Amino acid sequence: MINIEDSIFNVLKTCLSRYEQDFLPLHAPIFQGNEWAYVKECIDTTWVSSVGKFVDRFEQDISDFTHVKHTVATVNGTAALHMCLHVAGVQAGEEVLTPALTFVATTNSISYCQAIPHFVDSNQHTLGVDAKKLADYLADITEIKQGVCYNKHTQRPIRALIIMHVFGHPVELDEILAICQKYNITLIEDAAEALGSYYKGQHVGHHGLLSTLSFNGNKVITTGGGGAILTNDTKLAQRVKHLTTTAKVPHSWEFNHDEVAYNYRLPNINAALGCAQLEQLDDFLVKKRQLADTYQHAFKDIKGVSCIIEPKNTKSNYWLNALCLDSNNLMLRDKILKITNEQGIMTRPIWTLQNKLPMYKECPSMSLDTALLLEKCIINIPSSVM
Amino acid sequence: MINIEDSIFNVLKTCLSRYEQDFLPLHAPIFQGNEWAYVKECIDTTWVSSVGKFVDRFEQDISDFTHVKHTVATVNGTAALHMCLHVAGVQAGEEVLTPALTFVATTNSISYCQAIPHFVDSNQHTLGVDAKKLADYLADITEIKQGVCYNKHTQRPIRALIIMHVFGHPVELDEILAICQKYNITLIEDAAEALGSYYKGQHVGHHGLLSTLSFNGNKVITTGGGGAILTNDTKLAQRVKHLTTTAKVPHSWEFNHDEVAYNYRLPNINAALGCAQLEQLDDFLVKKRQLADTYQHAFKDIKGVSCIIEPKNTKSNYWLNALCLDSNNLMLRDKILKITNEQGIMTRPIWTLQNKLPMYKECPSMSLDTALLLEKCIINIPSSVM
Numbered sequence: 186m187i188n189i190e191d192s193i194f195n196v197l198k199t200c201l202s203r204y205e206q207d208f209l210p211l212h213a214p215i216f217q218g219n220e221w222a223y224v225k226e227c228i229d230t231t232w233v234s235s236v237g238k239f240v241d242r243f244e245q246d247i248s249d250f251t252h253v254k255h256t257v258a259t260v261n262g263t264a265a266l267h268m269c270l271h272v273a274g275v276q277a278g279e280e281v282l283t284p285a286l287t288f289v290a291t292t293n294s295i296s297y298c299q300a301i302p303h304f305v306d307s308n309q310h311t312l313g314v315d316a317k318k319l320a321d322y323l324a325d326i327t328e329i330k331q332g333v334c335y336n337k338h339t340q341r342p343i344r345a346l347i348i349m350h351v352f353g354h355p356v357e358l359d360e361i362l363a364i365c366q367k368y369n370i371t372l373i374e375d376a377a378e379a380l381g382s383y384y385k386g387q388h389v390g391h392h393g394l395l396s397t398l399s400f401n402g403n404k405v406i407t408t409g410g411g412g413a414i415l416t417n418d419t420k421l422a423q424r425v426k427h428l429t430t431t432a433k434v435p436h437s438w439e440f441n442h443d444e445v446a447y448n449y450r451l452p453n454i455n456a457a458l459g460c461a462q463l464e465q466l467d468d469f470l471v472k473k474r475q476l477a478d479t480y481q482h483a484f485k486d487i488k489g490v491s492c493i494i495e496p497k498n499t500k501s502n503y504w505l506n507a508l509c510l511d512s513n514n515l516m517l518r519d520k521i522l523k524i525t526n527e528q529g530i531m532t533r534p535i536w537t538l539q540n541k542l543p544m545y546k547e548c549p550s551m552s553l554d555t556a557l558l559l560e561k562c563i564i565n566i567p568s569s570v571m
Numbered sequence: 572m573i574n575i576e577d578s579i580f581n582v583l584k585t586c587l588s589r590y591e592q593d594f595l596p597l598h599a600p601i602f603q604g605n606e607w608a609y610v611k612e613c614i615d616t617t618w619v620s621s622v623g624k625f626v627d628r629f630e631q632d633i634s635d636f637t638h639v640k641h642t643v644a645t646v647n648g649t650a651a652l653h654m655c656l657h658v659a660g661v662q663a664g665e666e667v668l669t670p671a672l673t674f675v676a677t678t679n680s681i682s683y684c685q686a687i688p689h690f691v692d693s694n695q696h697t698l699g700v701d702a703k704k705l706a707d708y709l710a711d712i713t714e715i716k717q718g719v720c721y722n723k724h725t726q727r728p729i730r731a732l733i734i735m736h737v738f739g740h741p742v743e744l745d746e747i748l749a750i751c752q753k754y755n756i757t758l759i760e761d762a763a764e765a766l767g768s769y770y771k772g773q774h775v776g777h778h779g780l781l782s783t784l785s786f787n788g789n790k791v792i793t794t795g796g797g798g799a800i801l802t803n804d805t806k807l808a809q810r811v812k813h814l815t816t817t818a819k820v821p822h823s824w825e826f827n828h829d830e831v832a833y834n835y836r837l838p839n840i841n842a843a844l845g846c847a848q849l850e851q852l853d854d855f856l857v858k859k860r861q862l863a864d865t866y867q868h869a870f871k872d873i874k875g876v877s878c879i880i881e882p883k884n885t886k887s888n889y890w891l892n893a894l895c896l897d898s899n900n901l902m903l904r905d906k907i908l909k910i911t912n913e914q915g916i917m918t919r920p921i922w923t924l925q926n927k928l929p930m931y932k933e934c935p936s937m938s939l940d941t942a943l944l945l946e947k948c949i950i951n952i953p954s955s956v957m
Binding site (some may be wrong): 213214215216220221224225227228229231232233234235260261262263264288289290293296299401402403407409410431437438439440441442443444445446447448450451452453454455458522526532533534536537542543544 | 817
């Protein structure tokens with residue numbers, strides 16, 4: 186009888202045979218549209234840098250796609266997260282709730298505000314912040330004083346909650362927003378992985394006061410490096426634009442800047458790539474769903490492992506497909522990672538829990554039972570668009 | 572008799588007639604080399620993002636050009652400055668000496684470390700930090716305690732000095748380095764504008780413990796947006812590379828990060844542009860000198876105004892040419908800016924002194940007599956390579 190690790194390898198090999206490639210990356214970009222034409226236009230016109238028509242167009246195109254009113258393009262997703270927390274008013278020494286199970290950029294963005302990450306547990310279906318556990322936890326550890334939510338144990342204000350739509354699967358947005366409203370905590374959506382993901386029929390990014398996207402090379406669409414801030418709040422959008430462009434006061438020639446600000450602009454040449462990519466997004470999403478279907482069908486009868494599927498009431502972009510090992514097979518994770526990677530099928534575990542990283546070890550945290558389990562059982566598998 | 576403002580306008584028009592353009596920008600990039608070939612290679616191979624051969628090559632090419640041992644490419648010059656101060660050990664609440672006469676990015680980078688800018692005056696020939704004034708000032712206001720230089724008035728440590736090579740003209744590096752050594756202050760060179768500038772026959776960037784470049788669209792060469800950190804210190808170079816790439820600990824698949832770090836990577840597609848631009852830099856520098864010569868020759872006999880020329884012992888890249896109004900003609904500055912800009916010749920004043928910006932008004936400062944004069948008398952004129 187064939188063992189689980191070999192049967193997983195064989196199924197992956199079969200599912201991926203149509204790529205006809207010796208090495209299968211986890212997620213490679215694909216450029217089959219107007220990428221060359223738009224980038225060449227930047228070079229030919231010399232508008233490659235901090236202003237140019239593609240930045241404006243890319244921002245408008247993202248808003249048109251997500252139906253979030255305002256988009257501000259940024260140099261990457263990390264910069265976008267930093268700006269969201271900054272304009273949300275997160276102050277030094279305050280706490281920001283954030284999933285333990287996320288990429289380190291989410292957590293670092295809190296540090297950039299000299300604020301303190303406070304880790305929360307995940308839901309085993311959404312892989313993101315668990316609404317029920319969050320509600321119970323906040324009821325237990327917080328008190329509201331003059332409208333501000335305080336951590337009773339540390340006496341620090343809890344100013345914001347970042348949620349992250351892991352692998353593109355939306356979290357329980359309605360429930361989580363209700364909790365934030367009850368406790369007067371600002372909700373920020375880290376939708377870095379979730380362009381093209383829907384919650385109850387609406388694109389993600391509408392529940393957060395501000396939300397972020399990433400266009401890193403491994404994302405659904407790429408600008409080389411890049412990100413964006415989305416918000417339905419016009420004043421906040423203007424403020425974010427001002428702060429990401431050195432807070433320069435408009436004038437024909439004078440260099441006046443009215444607050445400490447940032448150079449977080451997306452260059453026009455990167456935005457040009459993004460405009461071309463965005464034209465193909467609908468097609469990418471169809472193909473990503475097809476690959477997810479292929480995996481789900483192929484792994485249906487394989488014992489000891491299952492595919493992560495989109496949560497109820499959502500339509501995921503299936504950015505990264507993931508396998509979940511049954512609880513009695515967790516010891517196989519590293520063996521499977523080794524076999525697949527050695528044979529040219531790139532696989533990855535999910536991120537190390539943030540509270541285990543040396544710089545975040547001392548941060549406050551709720552008990553992280555589900556996140557700990559997910560850390561042990563998840564294996565990401567190749568998910569590029571064909 | 573023709574007035575000064577009209578004669579300046581006429582001379583500019585004559586000097587710039589060979590561009591045969593209706594609108595003359597201050598500094599536009601020029602792409603006549605392998606830009607398209609290299610960028611296309613990125614798109615064809617899909618290596619557009621955070622790793623790729625052009626990033627490595629660009630870093631090596633910059634080191635080969637400047638002879639500074641190590642180069643780490645960054646997402647822009649602001650990020651580069653922030654990282655220099657960070658790895659130089661600048662702590663919250665410490666002071667960093669910095670010219671009042673600089674672009675706001677220099678000053679903001681100090682704020683990102685929660686440190687306090689402390690403004691110093693400029694030299695009327697170099698336009699950068701004045702060595703003599705700095706020496707006198709430090710002798711007056713500092714005391715050394717256990718090897719650390721303290722501001723006697725604020726009781727705060729003075730940890731670093733940033734110097735900026737304004738418009739590409741190198742400051743008095745030997746004298747300034749000697750002062751830094753005497754007071755145990757770390758020297759950082761902001762060479763954003765000075766790629767291709769030499770001090771006593773050596774490229775700038777060797778005197779600072781760390782130095783920075785910018786490849787913004789208006790610089791001598793451009794990557795769209797981009798920057799670099801230069802250092803001859805191998806350990807610091809490794810640390811900067813680690814910190815600008817999320818401090819990920821190398822592993823075949825695990826996501827471990829060992830300190831709070833940044834996503835300050837230059838994308839490969841931007842580096843590709845930079846590699847092509849760098850191949851043309853020698854030619855650009857020759858042409859920039861020719862234009863500087865043209866201006867200097869043409870303005871020689873114009874009363875009331877002179878050209879800023881490279882300081883003694885230096886060879887400037889003449890990134891931006893600048894006129895200097897005589898002290899009795901300062902009231903003409905805005906009139907000249909208006910006339911030229913209205914007629915398609917883009918001109919600019921130098922930056923507003925940093926201590927006048929609202930967020931930096933309360934910062935410590937020496938008397939800024941020369942900087943105040945330079946602020947009033949300088950007008951930058953079109954300086955693109957033809």
